[in-house]
Amino acid sequence: MKELINTTTFRVRFSEVDSLRIVWHGNYLKYFEDGRDAWEAQYGLNSLEVYEKYGLLAPLVKTNIEFKYPLRYNETGLIETTFINSPAAKVIFRYKIFNADRTQLKVTGETVQVFMDTENILQLNTPPFFEEWKRKMKLL
Amino acid sequence: MKELINTTTFRVRFSEVDSLRIVWHGNYLKYFEDGRDAWEAQYGLNSLEVYEKYGLLAPLVKTNIEFKYPLRYNETGLIETTFINSPAAKVIFRYKIFNADRTQLKVTGETVQVFMDTENILQLNTPPFFEEWKRKMKLL
Amino acid sequence: MKELINTTTFRVRFSEVDSLRIVWHGNYLKYFEDGRDAWEAQYGLNSLEVYEKYGLLAPLVKTNIEFKYPLRYNETGLIETTFINSPAAKVIFRYKIFNADRTQLKVTGETVQVFMDTENILQLNTPPFFEEWKRKMKLL
Amino acid sequence: MKELINTTTFRVRFSEVDSLRIVWHGNYLKYFEDGRDAWEAQYGLNSLEVYEKYGLLAPLVKTNIEFKYPLRYNETGLIETTFINSPAAKVIFRYKIFNADRTQLKVTGETVQVFMDTENILQLNTPPFFEEWKRKMKLL
Numbered sequence: 001m002k003e004l005i006n007t008t009t010f011r012v013r014f015s016e017v018d019s020l021r022i023v024w025h026g027n028y029l030k031y032f033e034d035g036r037d038a039w040e041a042q043y044g045l046n047s048l049e050v051y052e053k054y055g056l057l058a059p060l061v062k063t064n065i066e067f068k069y070p071l072r073y074n075e076t077g078l079i080e081t082t083f084i085n086s087p088a089a090k091v092i093f094r095y096k097i098f099n100a101d102r103t104q105l106k107v108t109g110e111t112v113q114v115f116m117d118t119e120n121i122l123q124l125n126t127p128p129f130f131e132e133w134k135r136k137m138k139l140l
Numbered sequence: 141m142k143e144l145i146n147t148t149t150f151r152v153r154f155s156e157v158d159s160l161r162i163v164w165h166g167n168y169l170k171y172f173e174d175g176r177d178a179w180e181a182q183y184g185l186n187s188l189e190v191y192e193k194y195g196l197l198a199p200l201v202k203t204n205i206e207f208k209y210p211l212r213y214n215e216t217g218l219i220e221t222t223f224i225n226s227p228a229a230k231v232i233f234r235y236k237i238f239n240a241d242r243t244q245l246k247v248t249g250e251t252v253q254v255f256m257d258t259e260n261i262l263q264l265n266t267p268p269f270f271e272e273w274k275r276k277m278k279l280l
Numbered sequence: 281m282k283e284l285i286n287t288t289t290f291r292v293r294f295s296e297v298d299s300l301r302i303v304w305h306g307n308y309l310k311y312f313e314d315g316r317d318a319w320e321a322q323y324g325l326n327s328l329e330v331y332e333k334y335g336l337l338a339p340l341v342k343t344n345i346e347f348k349y350p351l352r353y354n355e356t357g358l359i360e361t362t363f364i365n366s367p368a369a370k371v372i373f374r375y376k377i378f379n380a381d382r383t384q385l386k387v388t389g390e391t392v393q394v395f396m397d398t399e400n401i402l403q404l405n406t407p408p409f410f411e412e413w414k415r416k417m418k419l420l
Numbered sequence: 421m422k423e424l425i426n427t428t429t430f431r432v433r434f435s436e437v438d439s440l441r442i443v444w445h446g447n448y449l450k451y452f453e454d455g456r457d458a459w460e461a462q463y464g465l466n467s468l469e470v471y472e473k474y475g476l477l478a479p480l481v482k483t484n485i486e487f488k489y490p491l492r493y494n495e496t497g498l499i500e501t502t503f504i505n506s507p508a509a510k511v512i513f514r515y516k517i518f519n520a521d522r523t524q525l526k527v528t529g530e531t532v533q534v535f536m537d538t539e540n541i542l543q544l545n546t547p548p549f550f551e552e553w554k555r556k557m558k559l560l
Contacts, residue, residue: 014457015450018154019161019213025340026155029306030435037434037494048494060305064344073159074457074468154317155310165480166449170295177294177354188354200445204484214317214328294438295446299493301439353439 002138004083008038009100012075022070028107029063032095035081036111039093043083045133054129058091058113065109076100085139089126090114142278144223148178149240152215162210168247169203172235175221176251179233183223185273194269198231198253205249216240225279229266230254282418284363288318289380292355302350308387309343312375315361316391319373323363325413334409338371338393345389356380365419369406370394422558424503428458429520432495442490448527449483452515455501456531459513463503465553474549478511478533485529496520505559509546510534 010031018024040046050056071077077097084092091113097106115123115130126134134140150171158164180186190196211217217237224232231253237246255263255270266274274280290311298304320326330336351357357377364372371393377386395403395410406414414420430451438444460466470476491497497517504512510532517527535543535550546554554560 011457013450014158014453015164015166017159019157019159020337020339021159022339024155025343026306026309029309030433033434057300059300059302059347059350061347062345063305065342067339067341070339151317153310154313160477160479162479165483166446169446169449170293173294177291197440199440199442199487199490201487202485203445205482207479207481210479295444297439298434299437299439299441304435306435 004039004043004137004139006035006039006042006081007078008035008081009076009078010034012071012073012077014073017073020070022072025065025067028065028067028097028109031077031079031097031107032063032081032093032109032111035079035095036093038079039081039083043137050129054127055118056123056127056129057116057118059116060111061114062112063109065107067107069104069106071097071099071106077106078102084110085134087126089123089130091130144179144183144277144279146175146179146182146221147218148175148221149216149218150174152211152213152217154213157213160210162212165205165207168205168207168237168249171217171219171237171247172203172221172233172249172251175219175235176233178219179221179223183277190269194267195258196263196267196269197256197258199256200251201254202252203249205247207247209244209246211237211239211246217246218242224250225274227266229263229270231270284319284323284417284419286315286319286322286361287358288315288361289356289358290314292351292353292357294353297353300350302352305345305347308345308347308377308389311357311359311377311387312343312361312373312389312391315359315375316373318359319361319363323417330409334407335398336403336407336409337396337398339396340391341394342392343389345387347387349384349386351377351379351386357386358382364390365414367406369403369410371410424459424463424557424559426455426459426462426501427498428455428501429496429498430454432491432493432497434493437493440490442492445485445487448485448487448517448529451497451499451517451527452483452501452513452529452531455499455515456513458499459501459503463557470549474547475538476535476543476547476549477538478535480531481534482532483529485527487527489524489526491517491519491526497526498522504530505554507546509543509550511550 012023016023016027080096082094086092093111095109115127152163156163156167220236222234226232233251235249255267292303296303296307360376362374366372373391375389395407432443436443436447500516502514506512513531515529518525535547
């Protein structure tokens, strides 16, 4: 099966670093979001559009993160975002954050999103637009 | 004229401190917001209610901040928020942040907000609800 | 075995809420930190002191979070922080975030910290100060 | 006199946007910092190096910001950072944030930094390294 992977980079801001001179751990969720946004742009899924066209939101319900090595101020991080295809009505991504030249794996993680309509009702079945997208991507 | 002042406290989080082991300067705007919220609660102005009842938002259009002494991790800050009455259709607050026992003035600042309706039209005249509130507070 | 639990509260700031009008998921790690700080204060472990006296840091190496229901602007959250005793040289906490009256469990999570000296060497054995603290707490 | 200006861009993150679907005002100070970092890289002043070589820090003592139009999620902002030469021992920058195609001025601001040594003593005279840099830049 084809893997849908995006690679993008980000720069560590001074305001993202803590008093140990390393990125404060919660900020890696911002970099995961950078990865997800770049992935969406590459593979033609757009959460704003999904909301406007289909009235569906995709809130996070779960995340886990492993911090192996820290990033520091002004460093460039490289984030690799992989879509994990699932039969459930979920959107799952795995993330790997490396240093700029990709010689050291710094942080790994996963996020799980579900679909909810505008009345906050959880969608138990994969929404049609998502099935269609999966077919186009040869994931079904 | 009566001064409408609120005093409240906050604790500095680890994530709010930078690599110089002092509060990152931009975080003082969060403490100003703590002060504004506590002031609103004390004097019966509630921005959520104003939005729901009157369809008015009060975005910030201006701020200035002076950083005299830094706050550090786990310190308690005391913030004094003063409403500055103005004939213009503006909401102006001045802030003083002290250490917990009020022996050192750490940071001062000001914010200016205007009123906008839900179509982003600037309100040039003081909205009726605000005039009424001012009368109740003996500011008119 | 005795459970070491702390309960504390926090207020959701406007700046912590996203465009869906719910707390942005990454901010729950700040509330976990509030819980950890309050727990430390209650049970006499102080990370600043540990660093100054013993030259040891306790960086996070792992976290997982489950988001069940969202918190909103100006809501008070109640966080319950439980120390998970482990024979390994690790500091493990579990967190439960409720609404203020504790009728709804909003978010759960766990963090794992290790000990490192000032040269970033991982401590494979439980540091003596921590063993001593555990004995005092009747955890050994 | 020659103007030392840098222009760089940034993308607005989802986590930087508030419940009004516009960038939360305090986050513009992060974009100012992006501008300052890019300016430093262009003109050969590096605050980390200044600290390591000369033991000098440059904390912010003052800022003011005017919010004219908001930026939104996923928008690209363009920030123009201008060094304001001053005879005082200060580092002054002015910032202009535009939309990506520079057709709308969104936010303007200024920051003032001073020099402090590692014992937090304010430097009343322009430090020699800064005078030398100014000469190299033809500002003296």
